[in-house]
Amino acid sequence: MKKNRHMRMRDVKAPPVIDIEAEWPKVQPRNTDEKKESAINRFSFVLNGSLVKLLSNLRLSLTLRIALHYAGQLLRSTIGMLLVAMAALVISQVPAVIDAIDVLSLIQPEDGINYSQAQLEGLPVTTAYVAENEYTGDFDSFMERLSFSMSGLRADDRTYQIRIYANTAQGGLIAIFPLKSFLYMATILFWTLLCFDLYRVGYFLSHRNKLNNKVLKPITDMAETAATLSASNLSDRISVDGTKNELKDLALVFNGMLDRIELSYNSQKQFVSDASHELRTPIAVIQGYAGMLERWGKTDKEILDEGITAISQEASSMKELVERLLFLARHDKKTMLLEMEDFNPLEVMSEVTREAKLLSAVHRFELSPAQNAKINGDKSMIKQLMRILVDNAIKYTPADGAITLGVKCDSKSCILSVNDTGAGISIGELPKVFDRFYRCDEARQSQTSGHGLGLSIARIIVVAHGGKLKVRSKVGAGTTFSVSLPLVP
Numbered sequence: 013m014k015k016n017r018h019m020r021m022r023d024v025k026a027p028p029v030i031d032i033e034a035e036w037p038k039v040q041p042r043n044t045d046e047k048k049e050s051a052i053n054r055f056s057f058v059l060n061g062s063l064v065k066l067l068s069n070l071r072l073s074l075t076l077r078i079a080l081h082y083a084g085q086l087l088r089s090t091i092g093m094l095l096v097a098m099a100a101l102v103i104s105q106v107p108a109v110i111d112a113i114d115v116l117s118l119i120q121p122e123d124g125i126n127y128s129q130a131q132l133e134g135l136p137v138t139t140a141y142v143a144e145n146e147y148t149g150d151f152d153s154f155m156e157r158l159s160f161s162m163s164g165l166r167a168d169d170r171t172y173q174i175r176i177y178a179n180t181a182q183g184g185l186i187a188i189f190p191l192k193s194f195l196y197m198a199t200i201l202f203w204t205l206l207c208f209d210l211y212r213v214g215y216f217l218s219h220r221n222k223l224n225n226k227v228l229k230p231i232t233d234m235a236e237t238a239a240t241l242s243a244s245n246l247s248d249r250i251s252v253d254g255t256k257n258e259l260k261d262l263a264l265v266f267n268g269m270l271d272r273i274e275l276s277y278n279s280q281k282q283f284v285s286d287a288s289h290e291l292r293t294p295i296a297v298i299q300g301y302a303g304m305l306e307r308w309g310k311t312d313k314e315i316l317d318e319g320i321t322a323i324s325q326e327a328s329s330m331k332e333l334v335e336r337l338l339f340l341a342r343h344d345k346k347t348m349l350l351e352m353e354d355f356n357p358l359e360v361m362s363e364v365t366r367e368a369k370l371l372s373a374v375h376r377f378e379l380s381p382a383q384n385a386k387i388n389g390d391k392s393m394i395k396q397l398m399r400i401l402v403d404n405a406i407k408y409t410p411a412d413g414a415i416t417l418g419v420k421c422d423s424k425s426c427i428l429s430v431n432d433t434g435a436g437i438s439i440g441e442l443p444k445v446f447d448r449f450y451r452c453d454e455a456r457q458s459q460t461s462g463h464g465l466g467l468s469i470a471r472i473i474v475v476a477h478g479g480k481l482k483v484r485s486k487v488g489a490g491t492t493f494s495v496s497l498p499l500v501p
Contacts, residue, residue, distance in 0.1 A: 083213040090209045097201055105194060109176060109187075112137050116187060117180035136189055143177060143184030165191075230263045237266075246274040283340075286449035286464075290333055294326040301326075336465045340448070343472050350390040350476060354500050357387055357394065357426055358419050364398045365417055374411040381418050385426040386500045389477045394497075397473045398428065400466040401493045405432035408491070425479075426499050431492040437485040445483065446471045 112135045122128045127140040157177050167173050172191040177184060233250045241248065249270060250263045301319040309316040342348040365379045387394075398417075405415045409432040418429040437445060441452045449464040474481040474495055485491040 083216055086209060086213055086216070090206060093209075094202055094205055097205060098198060101194070101198055101201060108136055109189060112189075113176070113178045113180070113185065113187060116140050116185060117178070137187045138173065138190050139188040141186055143186045230259045234263065234266050237270075241270075243277065246270065246277055283448060287333075287337055290449070291330065294330040294333075297326045298323050298330075333465070336469060339469055340465065340472070343476075348476065350393060352388055352390060354386055354388050355391050356384055357428055357497070358382055358384055360391065360395045360398060361417050361419050361428060364395065364402055367399070368402050368406070368415070372406050375406060375409060376412070376414045377417070378414065379417045379419075381420045383420050385419065385421045387426050387497045388500050389497065393473050393476070394428075397470050397495065398430070400470045401430040401495075404466055404493075405430055405434065405491070408432065409434035421499065424499060425496045428495040428497070429492060431490065433490040436487040436489055436491055437483070438487055442483060442485060446481075 115135060116127065116131075116137070119127065119131055121140075121142060122131065125142050132138070132140060160177060161175050163175075165172055165174060172195060173188050174191060176187050176189060178187070179185075230250060230252070237248055237250055249267045252260050252263045252267075301322045304315060305319040309319050339348075361379055361382070365377050368375075368377050402415065402417070409415060413433045415433075416429075416431045418427070418431070420427050420429075437452060444450050445452065446467050447464075448468045451464040470493075471481050474497075477497055479495060479497040482494045482496070483491065484494075
């Protein structure tokens with residue numbers, strides 16, 4: 013492929029050379045105005061880019077942003093308030109206009125058309141006269157009256173006025189009302205409302221710290237708590253006193269998260285401490301026997317055999333502990349993989365029963381009941397699970413005791429059980445038997461070997477298969493572990 017590509021590249025001819033000067037006309041130099049305009053455009057682009065970059069990098073506090081937001085909302089409402097206030101002011105002038113029209117309708121003009129100043133005295137009217145044309149009550153007439161009223165807003169003396177037409181018993185009446193006092197009141201009202209809103213905006217912005225102290229204090233507490241959190245003070249929590257609604261819920265959620273983190277950290281710390289303690293004992297034994305072999309084992313065959321046997325046993329125990337710790341670590345990291353398949357659990361229980369008889373000749377083992385079934389799961393994991401339960405029964409069952417394994421089914425589940433006639437577990441210790449590194453008092457007193465990880469691993473295997481692990485026990489009578497796994501449909 014490379015050879016062909018190179019060959020194709022050699023076959024391509026070079027493109028013809030184009031004479032730029034011959035093909036294109038020479039560009040004429042720009043005049044001074046174009047240069048100035050281009051410089052202004054470049055400056056405006058640079059200034060705009062700088063402002064955008066500055067504003068994007070500007071970090072404002074949450075309280076200031078909230079204050080600016082609601083200040084903007086307040087200013088936006090000012091226009092509506094002004095319009096409503098103006099409408100109210102106009103409506104307040106309607107009674108005076110109606111009264112003036114009623115008074116004029118009762119007076120006859122001096123010359124039959126125009127009212128004299130003496131007749132208009134005391135009325136908010138500068139001029140009044142009888143109209144030549146009368147308007148009807150239809151829509152077109154209404155629009156003509158409205159146009160007529162608005163057409164003379166600006167008087168010759170640069171004052172503002174409005175012409176009002178009214179139908180009276182004497183015919184159409186036109187009264188001209190000056191707007192000087194109305195505009196004066198409207199101006200005072202406008203600037204009063206605007207200044208008051210600006211004062212409220214300024215007061216709101218200047219007292220934003222009150223918003224921070226009263227409303228946003230839980231957020232500040234969260235930031236301070238998160239900034240000071242470490243392994244030494246994981247028990248610190250956010251105070252929810254004085255908080256309400258969503259901020260209180262947020263503080264409670266944050267405290268719940270801290271509870272889970274503290275529990276996880278303490279569990280991990282306890283796990284490391286327990287693992288170190290369990291590993292320290294076999295290492296100390298191996299070191300002790302190694303020292304003894306170094307001093308006397310070279311010449312004493314009995315000491316040599318004892319040391320080799322002890323070191324082998326402790327190494328096997330430590331290997332088992334490390335394997336179980338790795339299993340728990342894979343589970344905690346969610347990296348444990350299951351090879352799922354359909355199989356008959358009776359086969360697994362039969363194998364475990366045969367192996368148990370070889371491991372302990374002082375106990376009586378029996379597989380009863382023994383029903384055939386089919387489940388879906390990891391066969392090796394299920395076998396490890398049953399080995400853990402049988403090994404646990406062997407440890408806590410005295411010699412000549414009976415250990416019974418069983419396989420039975422109901423409509424939806426297959427139940428695998430291990431029953432022993434051992435010492436049993438007290439009611440107070442039953443909830444703790446599945447905890448890591450936990451060993452009941454009876455096990456500690458009898459010095460039974462074990463690390464307290466078997467039952468926790470058993471529970472992990474059962475949960476991974478979507479099943480349930482139950483334990484029933486009575487002190488002096490024995491213990492029964494039951495594993496319920498879903499049947500294959």
